Amino acid sequence: MKIEFVASADAAEVLAVMVHEGRALAGEGPRLDTATSGALSKAMTASRFTGASNSTLTVAAPAGVDAATILLSGAGDIAKFDDLALEAAAGAAYHAVKLSGAKTLTIDASHLSADQAARAAFAARLASYRFLKYRTTLKPEKTPSIETIRVVTGDVKAAEAAWATHAAVASAVEFARDLVAEPANVLYPEEYAKRVKALESLGLEVEVLGEKELETLGFRTLLGVGQGSVRDSQVVIMKWNGGQKDEQPIAFVGKGVTFDTGGISIKPADGMEEMKWDMGGSAAVVGLMHALAGRKAKVNAIGVIGLVENMPDGNAQRPGDVVMSLSGQSVEILNTDAEGRLVLADCLWYTQERFKPKFMLDLATLTGAMIVALGLEYAGVFSNSDELANNFLAAGPKVGENAWRMPIPAFYERHIDTPIADVKNTGNGRAGGSITAALFLQRFTNGVPWAHIDIAPTAWVKDSRNPTVPDGAVGWGVRTLDRMVADSYES
Numbered sequence: 001m002k003i004e005f006v007a008s009a010d011a012a013e014v015l016a017v018m019v020h021e022g023r024a025l026a027g028e029g030p031r032l033d034t035a036t037s038g039a040l041s042k043a044m045t046a047s048r049f050t051g052a053s054n055s056t057l058t059v060a061a062p063a064g065v066d067a068a069t070i071l072l073s074g075a076g077d078i079a080k081f082d083d084l085a086l087e088a089a090a091g092a093a094y095h096a097v098k099l100s101g102a103k104t105l106t107i108d109a110s111h112l113s114a115d116q117a118a119r120a121a122f123a124a125r126l127a128s129y130r131f132l133k134y135r136t137t138l139k140p141e142k143t144p145s146i147e148t149i150r151v152v153t154g155d156v157k158a159a160e161a162a163w164a165t166h167a168a169v170a171s172a173v174e175f176a177r178d179l180v181a182e183p184a185n186v187l188y189p190e191e192y193a194k195r196v197k198a199l200e201s202l203g204l205e206v207e208v209l210g211e212k213e214l215e216t217l218g219f220r221t222l223l224g225v226g227q228g229s230v231r232d233s234q235v236v237i238m239k240w241n242g243g244q245k246d247e248q249p250i251a252f253v254g255k256g257v258t259f260d261t262g263g264i265s266i267k268p269a270d271g272m273e274e275m276k277w278d279m280g281g282s283a284a285v286v287g288l289m290h291a292l293a294g295r296k297a298k299v300n301a302i303g304v305i306g307l308v309e310n311m312p313d314g315n316a317q318r319p320g321d322v323v324m325s326l327s328g329q330s331v332e333i334l335n336t337d338a339e340g341r342l343v344l345a346d347c348l349w350y351t352q353e354r355f356k357p358k359f360m361l362d363l364a365t366l367t368g369a370m371i372v373a374l375g376l377e378y379a380g381v382f383s384n385s386d387e388l389a390n391n392f393l394a395a396g397p398k399v400g401e402n403a404w405r406m407p408i409p410a411f412y413e414r415h416i417d418t419p420i421a422d423v424k425n426t427g428n429g430r431a432g433g434s435i436t437a438a439l440f441l442q443r444f445t446n447g448v449p450w451a452h453i454d455i456a457p458t459a460w461v462k463d464s465r466n467p468t469v470p471d472g473a474v475g476w477g478v479r480t481l482d483r484m485v486a487d488s489y490e491s
Contacts (some may be wrong), residue, residue, distance in 0.1 A: 277459055
Protein backbone atom coordinates (compact mmCIF):
# COMPACT_ATOMS: atom_id res chain seq x y z
CA MET A 1 0.00 0.00 0.00
CA LYS A 2 1.44 3.35 -1.07
CA ILE A 3 0.96 6.21 1.41
CA GLU A 4 1.05 9.87 0.35
CA PHE A 5 0.42 13.14 2.17
CA VAL A 6 -0.86 16.08 0.14
CA ALA A 7 -2.00 19.65 0.71
CA SER A 8 -5.23 19.35 -1.29
CA ALA A 9 -7.49 16.64 -2.64
CA ASP A 10 -7.50 17.85 -6.27
CA ALA A 11 -9.46 15.51 -8.55
CA ALA A 12 -9.76 12.58 -6.16
CA GLU A 13 -11.18 9.26 -7.32
CA VAL A 14 -12.74 8.77 -3.89
CA LEU A 15 -12.60 11.52 -1.27
CA ALA A 16 -13.44 10.39 2.27
CA VAL A 17 -14.85 13.09 4.56
CA MET A 18 -15.49 12.54 8.25
CA VAL A 19 -18.93 13.18 9.71
CA HIS A 20 -19.75 13.31 13.41
CA GLU A 21 -22.99 12.23 15.08
CA GLY A 22 -25.88 14.49 14.18
CA ARG A 23 -24.66 14.61 10.54
CA ALA A 24 -22.03 17.23 11.39
CA LEU A 25 -19.61 17.44 8.47
CA ALA A 26 -15.96 17.87 9.47
CA GLY A 27 -12.91 19.27 7.69
CA GLU A 28 -13.67 20.11 4.06
CA GLY A 29 -17.18 18.72 4.45
CA PRO A 30 -19.09 22.01 4.81
CA ARG A 31 -17.28 23.54 1.82
CA LEU A 32 -17.95 20.48 -0.30
CA ASP A 33 -21.60 20.50 0.73
CA THR A 34 -21.92 24.11 -0.40
CA ALA A 35 -20.11 23.40 -3.66
CA THR A 36 -22.47 20.51 -4.41
CA SER A 37 -25.57 22.61 -3.65
CA GLY A 38 -26.24 20.65 -0.49
CA ALA A 39 -25.90 17.21 -2.07
CA LEU A 40 -24.09 15.79 0.96
CA SER A 41 -26.71 17.03 3.42
CA LYS A 42 -29.52 15.80 1.18
CA ALA A 43 -27.93 12.36 0.87
CA MET A 44 -27.64 12.07 4.65
CA THR A 45 -31.19 13.28 5.22
CA ALA A 46 -32.49 10.75 2.71
CA SER A 47 -30.71 7.87 4.45
CA ARG A 48 -30.17 6.46 7.91
CA PHE A 49 -26.60 7.70 8.00
CA THR A 50 -26.06 9.91 11.06
CA GLY A 51 -22.27 9.92 11.42
CA ALA A 52 -22.17 6.97 13.80
CA SER A 53 -18.83 5.19 14.10
CA ASN A 54 -18.16 2.43 11.54
CA SER A 55 -20.85 3.69 9.18
CA THR A 56 -20.36 5.11 5.68
CA LEU A 57 -22.41 6.70 2.92
CA THR A 58 -21.33 7.04 -0.71
CA VAL A 59 -22.26 10.05 -2.82
CA ALA A 60 -21.37 9.23 -6.43
CA ALA A 61 -20.52 11.79 -9.10
CA PRO A 62 -21.49 14.93 -7.15
CA ALA A 63 -21.83 18.01 -9.31
CA GLY A 64 -19.73 21.08 -8.49
CA VAL A 65 -16.55 19.35 -7.22
CA ASP A 66 -13.63 17.55 -8.82
CA ALA A 67 -13.95 14.38 -6.77
CA ALA A 68 -15.53 11.49 -8.66
CA THR A 69 -17.01 10.11 -5.45
CA ILE A 70 -17.39 11.54 -1.98
CA LEU A 71 -17.48 8.99 0.82
CA LEU A 72 -18.95 10.12 4.13
CA SER A 73 -17.33 8.20 6.99
CA GLY A 74 -18.84 8.21 10.47
CA ALA A 75 -16.53 9.57 13.17
CA GLY A 76 -18.98 9.25 16.07
CA ASP A 77 -19.67 11.71 18.86
CA ILE A 78 -17.44 14.77 18.41
CA ALA A 79 -17.05 15.07 22.19
CA LYS A 80 -15.56 11.56 22.28
CA PHE A 81 -13.45 11.83 19.14
CA ASP A 82 -9.99 10.43 19.86
CA ASP A 83 -7.27 8.44 18.14
CA LEU A 84 -9.32 5.24 18.11
CA ALA A 85 -12.37 7.02 16.67
CA LEU A 86 -10.14 8.46 13.97
CA GLU A 87 -8.72 5.02 13.21
CA ALA A 88 -12.20 3.55 12.97
CA ALA A 89 -13.32 6.26 10.54
CA ALA A 90 -10.28 5.84 8.30
CA GLY A 91 -10.48 2.05 8.44
CA ALA A 92 -14.20 2.05 7.63
CA ALA A 93 -13.56 4.35 4.66
CA TYR A 94 -11.06 1.88 3.24
CA HIS A 95 -13.43 -1.07 3.61
CA ALA A 96 -16.27 0.86 1.98
CA VAL A 97 -14.37 1.28 -1.28
CA LYS A 98 -11.76 -1.49 -1.32
CA LEU A 99 -13.64 -3.49 -3.98
CA SER A 100 -15.00 -0.48 -5.88
CA GLY A 101 -12.43 -0.53 -8.68
CA ALA A 102 -10.93 2.78 -7.57
CA LYS A 103 -7.15 2.72 -7.15
CA THR A 104 -6.76 5.71 -4.83
CA LEU A 105 -8.58 6.62 -1.64
CA THR A 106 -8.07 10.20 -0.47
CA ILE A 107 -8.84 10.91 3.19
CA ASP A 108 -9.55 14.47 4.26
CA ALA A 109 -7.60 15.16 7.46
CA SER A 110 -7.14 18.86 6.77
CA HIS A 111 -8.79 19.77 10.08
CA LEU A 112 -6.57 17.45 12.13
CA SER A 113 -3.00 17.59 13.44
CA ALA A 114 -0.09 16.20 11.46
CA ASP A 115 0.14 13.20 13.78
CA GLN A 116 -3.57 12.52 13.35
CA ALA A 117 -3.15 12.69 9.58
CA ALA A 118 -0.41 10.08 9.88
CA ARG A 119 -2.64 8.00 12.14
CA ALA A 120 -5.40 8.05 9.50
CA ALA A 121 -2.92 6.60 7.01
CA PHE A 122 -1.83 4.05 9.63
CA ALA A 123 -5.42 2.93 10.19
CA ALA A 124 -6.13 2.58 6.47
CA ARG A 125 -2.98 0.52 6.04
CA LEU A 126 -3.89 -1.83 8.90
CA ALA A 127 -7.41 -2.09 7.48
CA SER A 128 -5.99 -3.13 4.11
CA TYR A 129 -4.19 -6.17 5.52
CA ARG A 130 -5.17 -9.48 3.94
CA PHE A 131 -3.26 -12.76 3.98
CA LEU A 132 -3.58 -13.77 0.33
CA LYS A 133 -0.32 -15.69 -0.09
CA TYR A 134 -2.04 -18.95 -0.98
CA ARG A 135 -5.04 -17.59 -2.90
CA THR A 136 -4.39 -18.44 -6.55
CA THR A 137 -7.93 -18.35 -7.99
CA LEU A 138 -9.32 -15.20 -6.40
CA LYS A 139 -11.51 -13.40 -8.91
CA PRO A 140 -10.59 -9.78 -9.78
CA GLU A 141 -13.84 -8.44 -8.39
CA LYS A 142 -12.99 -10.03 -5.04
CA THR A 143 -9.52 -8.50 -4.97
CA PRO A 144 -9.09 -5.06 -3.36
CA SER A 145 -8.41 -2.38 -5.97
CA ILE A 146 -7.09 0.40 -3.70
CA GLU A 147 -3.34 0.78 -4.20
CA THR A 148 -2.73 4.25 -2.75
CA ILE A 149 -3.92 6.01 0.38
CA ARG A 150 -3.61 9.78 0.03
CA VAL A 151 -4.15 11.93 3.13
CA VAL A 152 -4.93 15.64 2.92
CA THR A 153 -3.17 17.59 5.68
CA GLY A 154 -2.31 21.17 6.53
CA ASP A 155 1.34 20.27 7.16
CA VAL A 156 2.69 17.73 4.71
CA LYS A 157 6.27 17.64 6.05
CA ALA A 158 5.16 17.19 9.65
CA ALA A 159 2.73 14.43 8.65
CA GLU A 160 5.47 12.62 6.73
CA ALA A 161 7.75 12.85 9.77
CA ALA A 162 5.02 11.47 12.03
CA TRP A 163 4.31 8.75 9.50
CA ALA A 164 7.79 7.26 9.90
CA THR A 165 6.93 6.08 13.42
CA HIS A 166 3.45 4.87 12.50
CA ALA A 167 4.81 3.06 9.45
CA ALA A 168 7.31 1.18 11.61
CA VAL A 169 4.55 -0.04 13.91
CA ALA A 170 2.28 -0.93 10.97
CA SER A 171 5.05 -3.04 9.43
CA ALA A 172 5.58 -4.78 12.75
CA VAL A 173 1.88 -5.59 13.17
CA GLU A 174 1.73 -6.92 9.61
CA PHE A 175 4.81 -9.07 10.21
CA ALA A 176 3.24 -10.55 13.35
CA ARG A 177 -0.05 -11.19 11.53
CA ASP A 178 1.79 -12.99 8.75
CA LEU A 179 3.54 -15.25 11.26
CA VAL A 180 0.29 -16.20 12.98
CA ALA A 181 -1.54 -16.76 9.68
CA GLU A 182 1.05 -19.12 8.19
CA PRO A 183 0.17 -22.83 8.21
CA ALA A 184 2.29 -25.09 10.37
CA ASN A 185 3.73 -27.06 7.44
CA VAL A 186 5.33 -23.78 6.29
CA LEU A 187 6.14 -22.08 9.59
CA TYR A 188 7.85 -24.70 11.74
CA PRO A 189 10.52 -23.80 14.33
CA GLU A 190 13.55 -23.69 12.02
CA GLU A 191 11.75 -21.64 9.36
CA TYR A 192 10.37 -19.31 12.02
CA ALA A 193 13.89 -18.76 13.36
CA LYS A 194 15.13 -17.92 9.85
CA ARG A 195 12.44 -15.27 9.43
CA VAL A 196 13.37 -13.66 12.73
CA LYS A 197 17.07 -13.83 11.84
CA ALA A 198 16.27 -11.78 8.72
CA LEU A 199 15.21 -8.91 11.00
CA GLU A 200 18.87 -8.16 11.60
CA SER A 201 18.43 -5.87 8.57
CA LEU A 202 16.50 -3.55 10.91
CA GLY A 203 19.38 -3.37 13.38
CA LEU A 204 18.33 -6.15 15.74
CA GLU A 205 20.90 -8.60 17.05
CA VAL A 206 19.47 -12.10 16.61
CA GLU A 207 20.87 -15.29 18.12
CA VAL A 208 19.41 -18.75 17.38
CA LEU A 209 19.94 -21.70 19.73
CA GLY A 210 19.42 -25.15 18.21
CA GLU A 211 18.67 -28.41 19.99
CA LYS A 212 22.29 -29.34 20.75
CA GLU A 213 22.91 -25.98 22.38
CA LEU A 214 19.61 -26.16 24.27
CA GLU A 215 20.44 -29.64 25.57
CA THR A 216 23.85 -28.44 26.73
CA LEU A 217 22.31 -25.43 28.46
CA GLY A 218 19.61 -27.54 30.12
CA PHE A 219 16.38 -26.46 28.39
CA ARG A 220 14.82 -29.84 29.17
CA THR A 221 11.21 -28.78 29.80
CA LEU A 222 11.19 -26.96 26.45
CA LEU A 223 12.89 -29.82 24.62
CA GLY A 224 10.49 -32.30 26.21
CA VAL A 225 7.58 -30.62 24.45
CA GLY A 226 9.23 -30.94 21.05
CA GLN A 227 10.74 -34.40 21.38
CA GLY A 228 7.85 -36.07 19.56
CA SER A 229 8.32 -33.91 16.45
CA VAL A 230 10.69 -34.40 13.52
CA ARG A 231 11.16 -30.62 13.62
CA ASP A 232 14.02 -29.35 15.77
CA SER A 233 13.08 -27.00 18.58
CA GLN A 234 14.69 -23.56 18.66
CA VAL A 235 15.10 -20.61 20.99
CA VAL A 236 15.58 -17.21 19.38
CA ILE A 237 17.04 -14.24 21.26
CA MET A 238 16.55 -10.72 19.89
CA LYS A 239 18.36 -7.67 21.22
CA TRP A 240 17.63 -4.02 20.57
CA ASN A 241 20.24 -1.67 22.00
CA GLY A 242 18.64 1.76 21.66
CA GLY A 243 19.15 3.02 25.21
CA GLN A 244 22.16 3.98 27.23
CA LYS A 245 25.08 1.55 27.03
CA ASP A 246 24.84 0.32 30.62
CA GLU A 247 21.08 0.69 30.98
CA GLN A 248 19.33 -2.38 32.37
CA PRO A 249 17.21 -4.00 29.62
CA ILE A 250 13.53 -4.80 29.66
CA ALA A 251 12.62 -8.32 28.53
CA PHE A 252 9.77 -9.98 26.67
CA VAL A 253 9.25 -13.73 26.35
CA GLY A 254 6.89 -15.48 23.95
CA LYS A 255 5.39 -18.96 23.62
CA GLY A 256 6.01 -20.24 20.10
CA VAL A 257 4.28 -23.60 19.70
CA THR A 258 4.07 -23.65 15.92
CA PHE A 259 1.53 -26.46 16.07
CA ASP A 260 -0.07 -28.04 19.10
CA THR A 261 -1.71 -31.45 18.73
CA GLY A 262 -1.69 -31.79 22.50
CA GLY A 263 0.95 -34.50 22.23
CA ILE A 264 0.05 -37.85 23.84
CA SER A 265 -2.79 -36.03 25.63
CA ILE A 266 -4.11 -35.37 22.15
CA LYS A 267 -6.70 -32.72 21.44
CA PRO A 268 -10.07 -33.49 19.80
CA ALA A 269 -9.99 -33.29 16.00
CA ASP A 270 -12.66 -30.59 15.86
CA GLY A 271 -10.89 -27.24 15.71
CA MET A 272 -7.37 -28.64 15.94
CA GLU A 273 -6.46 -26.86 12.69
CA GLU A 274 -6.60 -23.60 14.64
CA MET A 275 -3.61 -24.67 16.68
CA LYS A 276 -1.30 -23.22 14.05
CA TRP A 277 -1.77 -19.95 15.94
CA ASP A 278 -0.54 -21.37 19.23
CA MET A 279 2.57 -19.29 18.60
CA GLY A 280 0.69 -15.99 18.85
CA GLY A 281 2.58 -14.92 21.97
CA SER A 282 5.91 -15.30 20.24
CA ALA A 283 4.60 -13.34 17.24
CA ALA A 284 3.70 -10.45 19.57
CA VAL A 285 7.24 -10.43 20.96
CA VAL A 286 8.78 -10.55 17.48
CA GLY A 287 6.40 -7.79 16.36
CA LEU A 288 7.40 -5.63 19.31
CA MET A 289 11.11 -6.05 18.61
CA HIS A 290 10.42 -5.28 14.92
CA ALA A 291 8.62 -2.08 15.97
CA LEU A 292 11.32 -0.96 18.42
CA ALA A 293 14.03 -1.40 15.81
CA GLY A 294 11.92 0.15 13.05
CA ARG A 295 11.23 3.33 14.97
CA LYS A 296 14.67 3.40 16.67
CA ALA A 297 13.25 3.29 20.18
CA LYS A 298 15.44 4.72 22.93
CA VAL A 299 15.47 1.63 25.09
CA ASN A 300 17.44 -1.57 25.60
CA ALA A 301 15.12 -4.53 25.05
CA ILE A 302 15.45 -8.30 24.91
CA GLY A 303 13.01 -10.63 23.16
CA VAL A 304 13.17 -14.38 23.74
CA ILE A 305 10.90 -16.88 21.99
CA GLY A 306 10.73 -20.64 22.48
CA LEU A 307 9.80 -22.44 19.25
CA VAL A 308 8.56 -26.02 19.36
CA GLU A 309 6.09 -28.35 17.65
CA ASN A 310 4.03 -30.59 19.96
CA MET A 311 3.48 -33.94 18.23
CA PRO A 312 2.54 -37.46 19.46
CA ASP A 313 5.08 -39.91 17.97
CA GLY A 314 6.82 -42.86 19.63
CA ASN A 315 9.39 -40.55 21.20
CA ALA A 316 6.86 -38.08 22.56
CA GLN A 317 6.76 -37.01 26.18
CA ARG A 318 4.36 -39.08 28.31
CA PRO A 319 1.95 -38.12 31.07
CA GLY A 320 3.69 -39.06 34.30
CA ASP A 321 7.19 -38.15 33.12
CA VAL A 322 9.38 -36.07 35.42
CA VAL A 323 11.68 -33.53 33.76
CA MET A 324 14.42 -31.34 35.22
CA SER A 325 14.02 -27.73 34.16
CA LEU A 326 16.78 -25.22 33.45
CA SER A 327 16.08 -23.69 36.87
CA GLY A 328 16.94 -26.97 38.60
CA GLN A 329 13.32 -27.54 39.63
CA SER A 330 11.76 -30.87 38.70
CA VAL A 331 8.42 -30.88 36.87
CA GLU A 332 5.91 -33.71 36.76
CA ILE A 333 4.10 -33.82 33.42
CA LEU A 334 0.47 -34.75 34.04
CA ASN A 335 -0.91 -33.49 30.74
CA THR A 336 1.21 -33.04 27.60
CA ASP A 337 -1.34 -30.52 26.32
CA ALA A 338 -0.27 -28.15 29.10
CA GLU A 339 2.90 -27.60 27.08
CA GLY A 340 3.19 -23.83 26.70
CA ARG A 341 4.10 -23.31 30.34
CA LEU A 342 6.93 -25.85 29.93
CA VAL A 343 8.34 -23.84 27.01
CA LEU A 344 8.05 -20.59 28.95
CA ALA A 345 9.50 -22.01 32.17
CA ASP A 346 12.93 -22.53 30.64
CA CYS A 347 12.79 -19.34 28.60
CA LEU A 348 11.87 -17.20 31.61
CA TRP A 349 14.62 -18.67 33.75
CA TYR A 350 17.20 -18.25 30.98
CA THR A 351 16.13 -14.65 30.37
CA GLN A 352 16.42 -13.52 33.99
CA GLU A 353 19.65 -15.43 34.56
CA ARG A 354 21.49 -14.24 31.45
CA PHE A 355 20.19 -10.68 30.97
CA LYS A 356 19.29 -9.51 34.50
CA PRO A 357 16.35 -7.48 33.15
CA LYS A 358 14.41 -4.70 34.83
CA PHE A 359 11.32 -6.85 34.32
CA MET A 360 10.06 -9.79 32.28
CA LEU A 361 6.74 -9.86 30.48
CA ASP A 362 5.59 -13.04 28.75
CA LEU A 363 2.78 -13.52 26.26
CA ALA A 364 1.17 -16.84 25.42
CA THR A 365 -1.97 -18.44 24.07
CA LEU A 366 -1.78 -20.46 27.25
CA THR A 367 -5.18 -21.66 28.43
CA GLY A 368 -8.67 -22.32 27.16
CA ALA A 369 -9.73 -21.44 30.69
CA MET A 370 -8.85 -17.81 29.90
CA ILE A 371 -11.54 -17.82 27.20
CA VAL A 372 -14.03 -19.28 29.67
CA ALA A 373 -13.16 -16.55 32.18
CA LEU A 374 -13.04 -13.49 29.92
CA GLY A 375 -14.70 -14.40 26.62
CA LEU A 376 -13.12 -13.40 23.32
CA GLU A 377 -12.48 -9.69 23.88
CA TYR A 378 -9.99 -9.54 26.76
CA ALA A 379 -6.58 -11.00 27.48
CA GLY A 380 -5.76 -11.89 31.07
CA VAL A 381 -2.97 -10.17 33.00
CA PHE A 382 -1.21 -11.89 35.91
CA SER A 383 1.65 -10.14 37.67
CA ASN A 384 3.79 -9.92 40.80
CA SER A 385 4.32 -6.19 40.11
CA ASP A 386 1.57 -3.58 40.33
CA GLU A 387 3.74 -1.08 38.45
CA LEU A 388 4.35 -3.39 35.50
CA ALA A 389 0.75 -4.59 35.34
CA ASN A 390 -0.58 -1.04 35.50
CA ASN A 391 1.76 0.16 32.76
CA PHE A 392 0.55 -2.63 30.48
CA LEU A 393 -3.10 -2.08 31.35
CA ALA A 394 -2.77 1.68 30.75
CA ALA A 395 -1.35 1.15 27.27
CA GLY A 396 -3.99 -1.26 25.97
CA PRO A 397 -7.03 1.06 25.80
CA LYS A 398 -4.98 3.65 23.90
CA VAL A 399 -4.61 1.23 20.98
CA GLY A 400 -7.88 -0.65 21.28
CA GLU A 401 -6.54 -3.86 22.82
CA ASN A 402 -8.38 -5.02 25.94
CA ALA A 403 -6.88 -6.76 28.96
CA TRP A 404 -8.05 -7.50 32.48
CA ARG A 405 -5.98 -8.14 35.59
CA MET A 406 -6.47 -11.52 37.22
CA PRO A 407 -5.51 -12.77 40.72
CA ILE A 408 -2.61 -15.10 41.51
CA PRO A 409 -3.27 -15.91 45.18
CA ALA A 410 -0.51 -17.73 47.01
CA PHE A 411 -2.97 -20.17 48.61
CA TYR A 412 -3.64 -21.63 45.12
CA GLU A 413 -0.03 -22.83 45.02
CA ARG A 414 -1.16 -26.08 46.63
CA HIS A 415 -2.95 -26.98 43.40
CA ILE A 416 0.35 -27.38 41.53
CA ASP A 417 2.22 -29.16 44.31
CA THR A 418 2.93 -32.85 43.79
CA PRO A 419 4.59 -35.51 45.96
CA ILE A 420 6.92 -36.78 43.23
CA ALA A 421 8.46 -33.50 42.00
CA ASP A 422 8.84 -29.82 42.82
CA VAL A 423 5.83 -28.84 40.75
CA LYS A 424 3.33 -30.36 38.34
CA ASN A 425 2.24 -28.80 35.06
CA THR A 426 -1.52 -28.74 35.72
CA GLY A 427 -3.78 -27.79 38.58
CA ASN A 428 -6.37 -29.96 40.29
CA GLY A 429 -9.06 -30.21 37.64
CA ARG A 430 -10.52 -27.42 35.52
CA ALA A 431 -11.14 -24.84 38.26
CA GLY A 432 -8.90 -21.77 38.00
CA GLY A 433 -6.86 -23.22 35.16
CA SER A 434 -5.48 -19.89 34.01
CA ILE A 435 -4.49 -18.97 37.57
CA THR A 436 -2.65 -22.21 38.25
CA ALA A 437 -0.86 -21.85 34.90
CA ALA A 438 0.30 -18.37 35.90
CA LEU A 439 1.40 -19.63 39.32
CA PHE A 440 3.44 -22.34 37.58
CA LEU A 441 5.23 -19.69 35.48
CA GLN A 442 5.87 -17.51 38.52
CA ARG A 443 8.03 -20.28 40.00
CA PHE A 444 10.51 -19.71 37.16
CA THR A 445 10.87 -15.93 37.50
CA ASN A 446 13.27 -15.95 40.45
CA GLY A 447 11.52 -12.96 42.01
CA VAL A 448 12.11 -10.64 39.04
CA PRO A 449 9.21 -8.20 38.39
CA TRP A 450 7.07 -10.15 35.95
CA ALA A 451 3.77 -10.14 34.11
CA HIS A 452 2.11 -12.96 32.22
CA ILE A 453 -0.39 -12.08 29.49
CA ASP A 454 -2.67 -14.96 28.48
CA ILE A 455 -3.78 -14.03 24.95
CA ALA A 456 -5.72 -17.20 24.16
CA PRO A 457 -8.93 -15.14 23.79
CA THR A 458 -7.46 -12.47 21.52
CA ALA A 459 -4.74 -13.89 19.24
CA TRP A 460 -7.21 -15.02 16.56
CA VAL A 461 -10.51 -13.35 15.66
CA LYS A 462 -13.44 -14.93 13.84
CA ASP A 463 -15.81 -11.98 13.66
CA SER A 464 -13.94 -8.71 13.97
CA ARG A 465 -15.99 -5.57 14.54
CA ASN A 466 -12.94 -3.31 14.34
CA PRO A 467 -12.22 -2.04 10.81
CA THR A 468 -8.45 -2.01 11.41
CA VAL A 469 -8.40 -5.61 12.70
CA PRO A 470 -8.98 -8.49 10.26
CA ASP A 471 -10.65 -11.80 10.88
CA GLY A 472 -7.97 -14.40 11.56
CA ALA A 473 -4.49 -13.34 12.62
CA VAL A 474 -4.59 -10.12 14.64
CA GLY A 475 -1.03 -9.49 15.76
CA TRP A 476 -2.55 -8.77 19.16
CA GLY A 477 -0.18 -7.27 21.66
CA VAL A 478 2.30 -5.62 19.31
CA ARG A 479 0.67 -2.21 19.59
CA THR A 480 0.05 -2.44 23.35
CA LEU A 481 3.63 -3.48 24.07
CA ASP A 482 5.05 -0.78 21.82
CA ARG A 483 2.84 1.86 23.44
CA MET A 484 3.78 0.64 26.92
CA VAL A 485 7.48 0.89 26.11
CA ALA A 486 7.05 4.35 24.57
CA ASP A 487 4.99 5.68 27.48
CA SER A 488 6.82 4.12 30.42
CA TYR A 489 10.30 2.90 29.58
CA GLU A 490 12.02 4.94 26.87
CA SER A 491 14.69 7.36 28.00
